[in-house]
Amino acid sequence: MKKLTMTIGIISSLLVSAAYASDADIAATLAKLGYTKESITISNTPMPNMKSVVTPSGKFYITNDGQFLTQGPIYNMSGKQPQNIANESNLALIATIAKDAIVYQAPDEKYSIYVFSDYTCGYCKKLHSEIDTYLKAGISVHYFAFPRAGLDSDVAKNMQSIWSVKDRKAAFDNAYRDGKISPASSVVPYVKMQYEVGVKLGLTGTPAIILPNGELLAGYVPANKLLEILEQTK
Template sequence: MKKFVTALSLMAISMAATADNAQITTQLKKLGATNIEVKDSPISGIKTVVTNEGVLYTTEDGKYVLQGKLFELTDKGPVDVTGKALLATLESYKNEMIVYPAKNEKHVVTVFMDITCGYCQKLHSEIKEYNDLGITIRYLAFPRGGLGTKTAKEMEAIFTAKDPAFALDEAEKGNPPKELKAVNITKKHYELGVQFGVRGTPSIVTRSGELIGGYLPPKELLSALESVK
């Protein structure tokens, strides 16, 4: 009898959570959000909601919504935890990334980049210095002008080339691919960048999901990564 009562209680909790999630989804769809995924958050009574436009936070009844970054206050300072909700999706794209690995790897960062971005080109020209400091660089495509641009189609050709790293190296030297491809992988990368809150390139995502906006020289990036380690 005791086992039966426990089972009923667990079922009721599960059904309540599902009902709450359904209500949240319904409310956000009214606002035009799509690809909605409701998750728990670090705050009691608040849900994390991943949408096509980014990460939101709502009350469990879906009546109130918060938009913006969520920070955990630690002894070492505030830590951005919003990106953690997107890490599983980020890692699911690892076979589509162009990776420049460090031999003595200490850190891994994922960089949303655009081949026409001057600071992306500067970062790429210093790949060896990042690698020598133990920082592995992983690239995802983020054409700043949007998915309908020539750059987006060039980046699709680069990321789907037989040797993507070579194709990217050539593009960064001023030799972009002549063949343009319909956007597919680039679309996925771009949409994930939007969810992370990327507004420009390069944008760097740490292993913990924290977003560092803009270019940082190798030693400064290492210092930043050590500070959020």
Template sequence: MTRTLSVITALTLTTGLLASSMAMADTPEALNELEVNGQKMPVKQVLETPMEGIYEVRLDTGENFYTNAEGNHFLIGDLFENTDDGLVNLSEQRRNTERAERIAAIPVDEQIVYRGTAEPKATITVFTDTTCGYCRKFHEEVPQLNDMGIEVNYLAFPRGGMLSDGARRLEQVWCTDNRTEALTDAKQDELPESPASCDNPVAEQYQLGRELGVQGTPAIVLPDGTMVPGYVPADRLAAMLGIDG
């Protein structure tokens, strides 16, 4: 499955061509200075791949593509390894690892956590929006997930961006004293009459979601970093986690 690079697309609308203004780069480190149509690309990291002479370029936006050491040819899409057991998506493996690492670094007090009374068997992270119908449907099954030993940690992802009503609602939720109760209420269109304001992580979590490839809500991230887009029934989600329903 290929991924469209919005940054590259935006920079090449006038020509319709992908090109680098770099001269023949002597070292792959020079890929950090990649330019397209005279504009420097927001390169975050350059990584080697199993293919000799081909490098993965990761952008600040969370998007990625592949290039040769000279930076004058681009490949957009995922890199697969052809093994005896079939095709292995190396690009997705790397994205999963990054998701797991970055989510693990988020302080618990910046999340909204729903857990059962027993020690959880697994923990999932869910990017959510209170205005999203399928997010509400998923939230109705959180008690069932908790009963099965699955802890649910919510992060904010206002689908309409930070100027949307969804973002305002999420900020109100994160600024209440009882976030779990407030989030449940907000998913039922019940908002506080006198909403509180505070420094909150909604904008940071929204940006994180974009960088990790979230395109809609709910976006469920499993413990290994695998992202499951959209609503998944509790029983099926438990099966994906290897937990008996």
């Protein structure tokens, strides 16, 4: 019995060592791309011998030995419908900023979506001009800021002002109607946080819609089409 316990202990130690070695190999590979160990988050995936890495520039998938790296959706085909394995981690990222969204609540809510938006984006304006159509369809819309020109842009500063005032929704509506944006007396960090989450999600433009299952839709989707998509993912 003592020998068996010792053997189990040795195996456990080897497995732990292998896990640490794997993460070290992954960190070494990401260092070649300019990412420090502190700036990345390594997680397990359902795929054998492959992990996901969230970086300041988006998400990658990488083999445990750090030799092979890819980016983009990877689908699990074992179920009735293809399932993007990134969806779960997308929701985890959204959860870190969810409380700071500007929310348009549907009176008879069937679904909630998260939309990364920029008030200078034509299709973002189109989506917001139809906000009542989404709400009537039972789709609540939670907005996040994603200034396409980056955090040092005037757009980012203006979006910070929108998120800093007491009546955010009124300021948001005003901006999307091309109204003048007044500088806020104090600035909150929400826009920076939301932008960084958007980058980690791999966003390259706006609007970007996150569905309740974590699926990412790039671009404007009219309410009737979006409702069909939501029904299919139910």
